[in-house]
Amino acid sequence: MNVYDFKVQTVRGEEKSLSDYRGQVLLIVNTATKCGLAPQFKELQRLHETYKDAGLTVLGFPCNQFQNQEPVKNSDMEETCQINFGVTFPLLGKIDVNGPNADPLYKYLKKEASGLFGSGIKWNFTKFLVDAEGRVVKRYSPTTKPLKFEAHIKKLLEQAKSKTLVH
Template sequence: MNVYDFDVVTPRGENKKLSDFRGQVLLIVNTATKCGLAPQFDGLQYLHEKYKDQGLTVLGFPCNQFMDQEPETNDTVEQACKINFGVTFPLMGKVDVNGPSTDPLFQYLKKETGGLFGSGIKWNFTKFLVNREGKVVKRFSPTTAPKKFEDEIVKLLNQSSVGV
């Protein structure tokens, strides 16, 4: 099993197969526009712009589970992120990342990266780095700025795809 086995929903309610991203390095992030960590949108956008042509895709998953910090609806979240933060990377529909209605993708991401972080997501802007084969290789805490692990992204981008 890997990330490519999952389907997610776009803000427009359309089904999106993560297998469409096969062969790319993915950075999957639970986001929130009213979070104190929202300035990280800048770092995520920087990575997206700098490395998208080399095979990086940043995927944002808005989440309202932490102090109601994502008040936007699926209808307005993309526009709000673009206007307020300059976001052009793909945003998916709002998800739950903890609890009984946890999105299956986030159940998988947490299972693959338990250990030090435990089985829950502590806050918005938890980041999961996925290699070109769809395997989760690293999890970064909400407070870890995206530029802090840029070199790890570059290493994955420079690895050839095996079995893709």
């Protein structure tokens, strides 16, 4: 089992298979537009713009489980992210990341890479880095800024490229 085995909802309520991203390095993030960490959207966007042609996809999953910091509808949230933060990377439908209604993808991510204080997601902007084979390779805390692990992303992109050249 890997990340590509999951299906998620788009902001428009359509089903989206993560197998569509097979062969790409993924950065999966639970987001919230009203969060104090929301300035990270700009760094996520910068990574997206810099490395999308090299095989990186940033996937944002809005979540309203932390102090009601994503209270708006999917369509409004997507517009807010575009206008306020210049986001062009894929934003998917709002999900729960913890509790009985946690999205199956997030149950899997937490199992594969538990955090410092256990498997639960502690706050918005917890980040999971997934290699081009669909394996979770690293979990980053909400306060770790995305550009801090840019070198790790580049390394995974280089590994993916070298495997493609071999095959």
